[in-house]
């Protein structure tokens with residue numbers, strides 16, 4: 001259910017625009033080294049001021065419509081436990097890159113998959129994008145599963161195009177087209193239309 005323009009509600013989580021006061025939750029969840037094991041853009045060691053800068057930039061990008069970062073709020077506690085975002089929004093070609101992370105103590109409960117599905121609804125139904133893609137380290141099994149469970153298709157392997165831990169790694173690229181979203185999520189769409 002879409003609660004307001006920039007808030008989406010799922011079963012266990014809500015996606016909402018980040019507030020400056022979310023920086024401490026973001027910091028608490030991102031300071032664990034396992035969070036950056038297979039990521040590219042999260043600084044390490046992670047400091048409170050990195051979280052503040054991230055929120056500030058996210059709010060600016062949303063205003064400029066060049067990126068959309070939402071806090072993943074656990075309904076049970078009302079706290080931000082992760083982030084899902086669309087970056088590199090290309091309005092000419094109507095596509096964007098999806099990214100996400102979730103605090104370690106919440107892993108394995110399907111919460112990121114729930115957040116990604118809400119984000120897809122936002123990307124295809126609100127922003128009217130044509131395609132959403134995601135890139136990841138081949139070693140990031142959990143991230144790959146999230147994309148597969150949400151219905152993304154593997155586009156290909158970018159061989160040894162990432163350098164981390166002193167060696168080269170393959171990058172995988174997954175995507176979902178608007179037509180595939182409609183096909184996969186049409187039940188949700190048609191039941192909403194009836195309501």
Ligand SMILES: CC(C)(COP(=O)(O)OP(=O)(O)OC[C@H]1O[C@@H](n2cnc3c(N)ncnc32)[C@H](O)[C@@H]1OP(=O)(O)O)[C@@H](O)C(=O)NCCC(=O)NCCS
Nearest residue numbers: 035100101102107108109110111112113136141142143145
């Ligand atoms: C990737 C990440 C967001 C997944 O979050 P999550 O909430 O645990 O994801 P979900 O519970 O929705 O799904 C994870 C799936 O991966 C599976 N999985 C996790 N680790 C696995 C492993 N080592 N081998 C096989 N499957 C694994 C889980 O079992 C689950 O699949 P299932 O539902 O079929 O059992 C989380 O691990 C994270 O934040 N990692 C650090 C940041 C990151 O890597 N972000 C992505 C960058 S591309």
